[in-house]
Amino acid sequence: MRFPNGPLSFLISSPKRFLSTRTTLNPLPATFLRGGTSKGIYINREHLPADRSQWDPIFLGIMGSPDPEYGRQLNGMGGGVSSLSKICVVGKPSDSQVKDGIDAEYTFVQVGIRDSSIDYSGNCGNLSSMIGVFAMDEGICQPQVVTGQTATIRSFNTNTNKRIDTTFPISRTGAGANAALDLPQVTVAGVSGKASQITLDFVSPGGARTGKLLPSGNPVDTIDIGDCEGVSPSTTHVRASLVDATNPTVFISSTDLQGALDLTPSSPIDYADTQVGRILEFIRRRGAERMGLDPSAQAQPKIAILSHPSPEDVGVHVVIHALSMGVLHKAVPMTVGLCLGVAARVEDTLAWDILATRQNGEAQRDLLTMKHPGGTVDVGAGFDEQGGVTSAKVVRTGRRLMKGVVWW
Template identity: 40%
Template sequence: MPNRLRAAFYRGGTSKAVVFNGKDLPGGQAVRDRIFLHVLGSPDAYGRQLNGMGGGLSSLSKVVIVKPSDRDDADVDYTFVQIAVDEPLADYGSACGNMASCVGPFAVDEGMIDLEPAQTGALVRIYDTNTRRIYHSRFPVADGKAVEEGDVSIPGVSGTGAPVVLEFLTPGGAATGRLLPTGNAVDTLTVEGLGPIRASLIDAANPVVYVRAADLGKTATEQPGVLDGDKDLMSRIEAVRRAGAVAMGMAVTPDEVKRSNPKVAMLGRASQFTSLDGVRHDTASHDLNVRLVSMGNFHRAITLTGGMCTAVAAQVPGSLVQETAGIEGKDLRVGTPSGVLMVTANVRRGADGPEALSAGTFRTQRRLMEGAVLYPAKLLEEPS
C-alpha cells in the first residue's frame, strides 16, 4: 500500500504548486526530493506529467514548503522547489513570487499564525530560504481563515479573488549578493553563435538577463507558443542566458549554469499586442513589453520575481529596462503575454550605486484541494 502525506494544492498568482507543512515531511532532502518528483510526475519524456500533479510547464510543476520560523523577524519559513518536467531534478536555486502569495494564507489556515477572533486582515512575515530575504504578505481574513473570494483580477487568471499584497524587502542581490553583479548597468556579452550582444544583468528577487528583443529579431509582442517553436531563437536565448550567468559570477563555465536561474527577458518598447485571452492592449496601456524565459520555455505571463526585478531595473540609470520603458517613477506597467502587470519598486542611489529597498505587487490565491498525496514506501529507502 502507498504511503500518505498530508498536502494542499494551491494556485498562487499564475502558478500552481503542491504545498506541504514542513512538520509533515519525512526524511532528509534526498528522500523528500524523490517524493516530490513522484508526486509531480517527473521526469516525463512526453512533457505532460500525466502520471502526477504537474501540468507540463515550469509554472505548473512546483512544490512549496512552509513551517514556523525560528527568526525574530519572520513568522514562517518558505522554501520553493522547482520540479523539472523532463528530468529528475528538484531545484532549490530560485525563488517563486507567484507561489509566495499562498504562503501567508496557508500558514493562517494551518494554524501557524495566531489571530484575534474579530480580526479582518493579516500580516505574515515570511523568510524566503531560497533567497535568504524577508517579504511581507497582507491579505483579508474572516473567522480565523484566509479569505479567497474578492473582486481583484490579475493577468493570466480567469475570475477574481481577494488581494494578497506582497512587499519584498531589500530584494537586491538575492542570488549573487549584488543588485548589479558586474557593477555595470549594461554589459556586452560575447555569445557563441551570436557574437556581441548588449545586456543588463540585474539581480533583484531573482537574477535576470535583459536583452533587447530587436537584437534577436523579435518585438516582445509575440505569443509564447510561437517563440517556443522557434528552435533557433531558443538556442540563442539559452546561449545568452549561460553567458549572462557566467558574467554574473553564477558559474565558471556555461556548462555549469543551473536551469532555474538566471532567467532571460526580451524587452520591447510599448506597442499594441493581443494577450492570450484575445484582449487587445494598446500602446498607452503599458510602459514596455517583456517576454521572459523560465526553465527553457517562454512564460505565459511573467514570473512575479521577474516582474519585480523589472520594476527595480527600470529605476537603474542606464539599464536597458530604463532605456526601453523611458520612465523614472516607482510604478511600472509590464506588458506580458497574459496582459498588463503593475509592479512597484523603491530604489535609491547609495554610495556604491543603486540600492533596492523594496519591490512589490499584488496577487490572488486559492486553495484548490486539500488531503493527502500518495507515494510508494520504497522512496523512503536509500538506493543501493
C-alpha cells in the same frame, strides 16, 4: 483497521499519529493552491524527513517526473509546464527568526519535467503570495500584524534568504482568523474573474542570489555570441542587463535578438522556435557566468526579452517575454516582473533606457506597467537615499483548490 468515513479519513485527520509509525507518509498530507498565475503543492515541513537529502524522490514522485517521452507529468500533479511543476515547503520559523518578527519559513522547489532535476536556487513570486494563507490554514502561525480586516504574514524564504510579506483580507473565527480569498476586489492578468487582493512585498530584494543588485557591476554588459550556432554572421554580441532582485534575470533587447537572427525590425520572433530557443539559452548561460551563477542550472537565472510598447499599448511602459526553463512563459514569472520593476529604476539599464526614451522622466515613476503574453501587470519598487532597493511590490490573487493527500 476500518475507516468509517473512507480509507483516507483517518490519515488526513491524524497525520501526526501516522508519522510516529513511519518515516514519511505515502500518501502525504498536502494542499493544492493557486498563487497568481501558478499552481503548486504546499507541504507542511513537519510531514517531510528532517534530512533534506531525502526530499528529492518525494518531490519527483509527487509531480510525476521525470517524463522524458511525453513531458506531460500525467503520473503526478504536474501539468507539463514550469508554472505547474512547483512545490512549497512551509514550516515554523527558528527561534532567531521569531525574534526578528518572522511568522513562517518556506523553501520553494522547482521540479524538472522531462528530467529529474530539482532546483532550490530561486524563489517563485506567484506561489509566495499564498505562503501566509497556507501557514495560517496549517496552524503554523497566526498573524502578528492585523490592520482592520487585513493581516500581514512575514515569511522567510530559504532559497534567497530574504523576507517576503503577504497582506490579505481575513475573516474572524472566534479567537483566530482565516484568510478570505473570495472577495471580488481585483483581477490578475492570466486568471479569470475577481478575487481578494494579496499584496506581495519583497523586503530588501537586491542581491537575492548573488549578494549584488548588479552582479557584474555594470548596468549593461556585452555578451559575445559569435560562436553560437545559428547566429547571423554580422552579429557578434548582444547587450544584456544582469540584474539580481527577487531572482536573478538576464534582460536583453528584442532589437538585439532580431539582429542576432538577421531579421528586419518589423519581423516577428517565434520564441518557441528551436533556433531562437538555442540562442536564448546560449545568452542565458553566458549571462549566468557573468553573474557568478551555475550556467547549467535551468531555473536560475531566467532570461527575458524587453521591447518598446507599440502605439496601441496605451499606458504600457515596457513589453516583456520571459522564458522559464527554456519555455516561453504564458504570463510573466512574478519574480522576473518584480526584477524588471527594480531594473527600470536603475540608471542606464536596458529597462531604464526603454522608459526614458518613451517619455521624459518616465523612468522615475513609482509604478511600472508591463505587458506580457497574458495581459499587463503593475509592479512597484522602493529605494533608499543611497540607491539601495528597500522593497518590490505587486498585487496577486490566490485560491484554495484542494486539501488532502498526494501519492509519491
